[in-house]
Amino acid sequence: MKPSRLNQHSFLFLLREASASSTPHRRLPPLHALLVKLGLQPYTRVYNGLIWVYSATGLVADARRVFDGMSHRDTVSFNSMIHGHAMSGDVGSALQLFERVPAPSPVTWTSMVAGLCRAWDVASARRLFEEMPVRDLISWNAMISGLVGNRQPVEALCLFRRMMAEGFVPNRGTVLTALSACAGAGALETGKWIHAFVEKKRLFRWWDEFLGTALLDMYAKCGAVELALDVFTKLRSRNTCTWNAMINGLAMNGYSTKALDMFRQMELDGTVEPDEVTFVGVLLACSHGGFVDVGREHFYMIEKKYDIGLILEHYACMVDLLARSGHLQEAHKIITGMPMKPDAVIWRALLGGCRLHKDVKMAETAISEIEATCSGDHVLLSNLYAAVGRWSGVEDVRSTMRSKGIEKIPGCSSIEINGSIHEFISGDKSHPSYNEIHVKLAEIGSKMQLQGYVTETAEVFYDVEEEEKEQALGHHSEKLAIAFGLIGGPPNVAIRIVKNLRFCADCHKFAKLVSQIYHREIVVRDRARFHHFREGTCSCNDFW
DNA sequence: CTAGGGTTAG
Numbered sequence: 001m002k003p004s005r006l007n008q009h010s011f012l013f014l015l016r017e018a019s020a021s022s023t024p025h026r027r028l029p030p031l032h033a034l035l036v037k038l039g040l041q042p043y044t045r046v047y048n049g050l051i052w053v054y055s056a057t058g059l060v061a062d063a064r065r066v067f068d069g070m071s072h073r074d075t076v077s078f079n080s081m082i083h084g085h086a087m088s089g090d091v092g093s094a095l096q097l098f099e100r101v102p103a104p105s106p107v108t109w110t111s112m113v114a115g116l117c118r119a120w121d122v123a124s125a126r127r128l129f130e131e132m133p134v135r136d137l138i139s140w141n142a143m144i145s146g147l148v149g150n151r152q153p154v155e156a157l158c159l160f161r162r163m164m165a166e167g168f169v170p171n172r173g174t175v176l177t178a179l180s181a182c183a184g185a186g187a188l189e190t191g192k193w194i195h196a197f198v199e200k201k202r203l204f205r206w207w208d209e210f211l212g213t214a215l216l217d218m219y220a221k222c223g224a225v226e227l228a229l230d231v232f233t234k235l236r237s238r239n240t241c242t243w244n245a246m247i248n249g250l251a252m253n254g255y256s257t258k259a260l261d262m263f264r265q266m267e268l269d270g271t272v273e274p275d276e277v278t279f280v281g282v283l284l285a286c287s288h289g290g291f292v293d294v295g296r297e298h299f300y301m302i303e304k305k306y307d308i309g310l311i312l313e314h315y316a317c318m319v320d321l322l323a324r325s326g327h328l329q330e331a332h333k334i335i336t337g338m339p340m341k342p343d344a345v346i347w348r349a350l351l352g353g354c355r356l357h358k359d360v361k362m363a364e365t366a367i368s369e370i371e372a373t374c375s376g377d378h379v380l381l382s383n384l385y386a387a388v389g390r391w392s393g394v395e396d397v398r399s400t401m402r403s404k405g406i407e408k409i410p411g412c413s414s415i416e417i418n419g420s421i422h423e424f425i426s427g428d429k430s431h432p433s434y435n436e437i438h439v440k441l442a443e444i445g446s447k448m449q450l451q452g453y454v455t456e457t458a459e460v461f462y463d464v465e466e467e468e469k470e471q472a473l474g475h476h477s478e479k480l481a482i483a484f485g486l487i488g489g490p491p492n493v494a495i496r497i498v499k500n501l502r503f504c505a506d507c508h509k510f511a512k513l514v515s516q517i518y519h520r521e522i523v524v525r526d527r528a529r530f531h532h533f534r535e536g537t538c539s540c541n542d543f544w
Numbered sequence: 545c546t547a548g549g550g551t552t553a554g
Contacts, residue, residue, distance in 0.1 A: 009545050045546055052547070079547045110548040141549040173550030180552080213552040244553040280554045313554060 008043045011035065015046075019053035028053060032066070048076045055084025064093075079107050086115025106132065110139045117146025137168050145177040153184030154414065154421050170197075172204065172211070179214040186498035186525055187416045188222035207231070209239045216242070220249025223496055223523040223530050240272045248281035253530040254539035256289025276308050283317035287324065288529060290543060295321045316345050323353020324543075328362050344370045348377060355384045360393075375401065375408040376501070413477035413499045417488045424480040433484060440483040441475060444510075447517050453509070478507050478524060482514055485522075494521035502527045503544065512536050 011031075018027040032050060047070050054063035067073070067081045078101040085094035098104070098112045109132045116125035129135075129143045140163040147156035160178045164170070170178065175198060182191035195215060198204065207215060212235040219228035232238070232246045243266045250259035263282050266274060279302050286295030299318050302308050315338050322331035331350050335342050347369045354363035367381050378401050385393030400406075411426040424431060431437065478499050485495035503511075503526045515522050516536030524531045532539035 012545060048546055076547050083548070105547085107548040112548095114549065136548090138549045143549090145550060171550085176550055176552065180550095210552050215552090217552065239552090241553040246553090248553065275553090277554050284554090311554090 006038060008046045011046050012049045015049045015053050019057050024053070024057040025059065028057065028059065028062075032062075044070070044072050044074055044077065048074070048080055051077060051080040051084065055080060055087065058088070060084050060088040060090070075101065075103050075105050075108065079105070079111055082108065082115070083111045086111060086118065089119065091115050091119040091121065106134050106136050106139055110136075110142050113139065114142045114146060117142070117149060120150060122146055122150040122152065137171060137174070140168060141171075141173045141177060144174070144181065148177055148181045148184060151184070153181040153187075154423070156181040157185060157187060157190055157421070169201075170203070175203065175211065176214050179218045183214075183218040183221035185414065185416070185421060186222050186496060187419075187421060188219075188224055188496055189416050189419050191218045191222055192227075193419065206236060207234075209235070209237055209242055212238070213242045213245050217245040217249065220245065220252065221525070223253060223494075223525060223532065225250065225253045225255060238272065240275055240278065243272060244275070244277045244281055247278060248284065251281050251285035251288060254288055254532065256285040256291065259285035260289075260291075260294065274306060274308070276302075276311050276314070279306075279308065280311075280313045280317060283314060283321065287317050287321040288540070288543075290321075290325055292321060292325050292327065310339075312340060312343060312346070315340075315342070316349055319346055320349035320352070323350045324356060326353070326357045328353055328357060328359050332362065332365075342369070344377075348380075351377060351380055355380050355387070358384065358388055360384060360388060360390065375406050378406060379408070409501065411477040411499065411501050413481040413497050415481045415485050415489075415495065415497050417485070422481070422484060422488075424477045424484070426475075426477045428477075428480070431480070431484070433487065436487055437480055437483045440487055441479065444483065444486075444514060444517070448510075448513050451513060451517070453513055476504060476507050478503070479510055482511060482522060486514070486518060486520070491520075494523050496523045497525070499524060499526045503531065508538065508542070508544075512538055 014031060015028075018024055018031055021027055035046065035050065047066055050066050051063045054060070054066065063081060063084045067077060070077060078097055082094045082097050085091070085097065094112060094115050098108065101108050109128065113125045113129050116122070116128065125143065125146055129139070132139060140159070144156045144159050144163070147153070147159065157178070160174070160181065163174075175194065178194055179191060182188070182194065204211060212231060216228045216231040219225070219231060228246065228249050232242070235242065243262070247259050247262045247266070250262055259281065263274070263278065266272065266278070279298065282298050283295055286292070286298065295318065299314065302310055302314060315334060319331045319334055322328075322334065328350070331353060335346055335350065347366045351363055351366040351370075354360070354366060363381055363384050367377060370377050378397050382394050382397040385391070385397065412423060414421050414423045416422075422431065478497055481497045482495060485497070489495055503524065508531070511522050511524060511531070511533045513536065514520065515533035519535070522533040524533070529540065529544065531544070
């Protein structure tokens with residue numbers, strides 16, 4: 001090779017090729033050595049490229065050596081190095097460099113914002129984002145997706161709205177992130193608005209697999225199954241993810257049989273292969289539908305017929321299905337026979353079944369296996385003790401919770417009205433419509449009494465203090481949200497609520513009665529699944 | 545022919 005023919009441009013080409021190869025770790029150092037030998041050091045661009053490819057292939061220490069050895073560093077050198085540090089999880093080093101950049105550009109700021117979001121420091125990311133002198137579309141996308149990734153979809157949507165108000169035109173990335181935020185927040189109105197906006201502005205040629213899957217997933221996660229199906233049927237092409245999203249969406253929404261039909265259709269269609277995620281959806285459908293035999297069959301087919309390895313989630317669904325339908329011993333056998341270590345989710349599924357079928361002994365086994373316990377597990381055990389009348393057990397759980405300092409996660413429900421999301425926390429008085437809500441709840445209460453409604457006390461029994469607090473302050477968050485939906489939402493439109501915890505029996509009964517008395521459809525997404533209430537009945541058939 | 549975001553399903 002004639003060195004004279006190798007200039008900075010061709011060298012950058014070689015770097016890119018080496019980094020895309022299967023063995024970048026072996027191919028980059030010789031190129032680096034050649035670069036030094038050829039005397040291309042003065043070319044900052046080439047060295048920037050080297051920093052970039054070293055970082056991108058995980059060789060951050062090498063990247064840093066190059067960076068430190070450079071005689072002339074420009075903004076791109078800093079940006080590449082900041083990005084490298086941030087991607088390797090070393091935000092500290094990234095921040096140190098960020099302080100030293102002579103002329104930071106929007107790229108510099110955005111790299112730092114994204115890096116902080118990746119390191120779960122969304123608060124610092126947000127501060128930096130607000131401080132940025134110039135924000136472009138990618139800066140907005142980075143911050144919005146950072147919020148979604150840090151489980152703050154409501155905040156993400158607020159930012160999305162601000163971005164639109166400032167006149168930015170969303171691109172593919174923005175739309176994907178914003179739809180995912182709507183899915184997370186259960187913001188159907190906003191999701192529909194984005195859908196319509198994309199169509200009206202003809203933002204994309206068509207809804208491809210990625211966009212289409214994100215769209216249908218949004219509808220499914222907002223409880224709008226018909227709309228999700230509509231998107232699904234109209235898509236030009238579907239990949240495995242698309243089918244999985246549809247199957248899972250049906251399962252989550254309680255359309256168990258339809259979900260299984262959809263899986264059969266997927267097989268008949270034959271253009272895509274099911275994968276392990278497909279079977280998570282299939283088993284979820286069986287679990288929510290209480291189809292024990294069908295579930296067992298599919299569980300064994302995963303490996304035998306489809307040659308797909310069983311993953312933790314498959315076991316979790318299977319344990320959930322068996323435990324919930326009362327096959328506690330079989331569920332326990334599945335757990336002890338698992339090739340991997342059962343996690344808290346698995347034991348929790350067994351615990352839930354024990355609570356339902358009042359098996360104290362098995363419940364105690366389950367709870368002793370859950371290490372980093374959260375309040376919900378203790379509450380479940382306590383409820384079980386209360387249900388079988390073992391009050392000493394209830395007291396034991398309370399003292400365990402006190403001594404371990406386990407705090408209860410406050411219940412939080414949200415409802416979207418006119419595109420803005422209102423959040424209610426159990427017993428919270430801070431909402432501006434607090435007084436109206438309580439007037440409404442009193443009205444509901446008296447109407448319910450006429451129908452012979454009695455509070456379900458079993459599930460609130462475990463904690464007398466909490467019970468008193470609830471009497472004094474109000475209600476579980478979903479009741480506040482439902483009352484607010486009756487007041488503020490347009491009539492004849494379903495009241496849609498997203499809750500962070502699972503339904504308690506009392507609130508479930510409450511929702512059923514409200515749907516009957518006011519002839520309003522109520523859709524609640526709780527931690528585990530959807531509940532569609534219509535004229536006094538729930539799609540879960542009181543099986544959850 | 546340099547650098548930042550996003551890539552959907554569990």
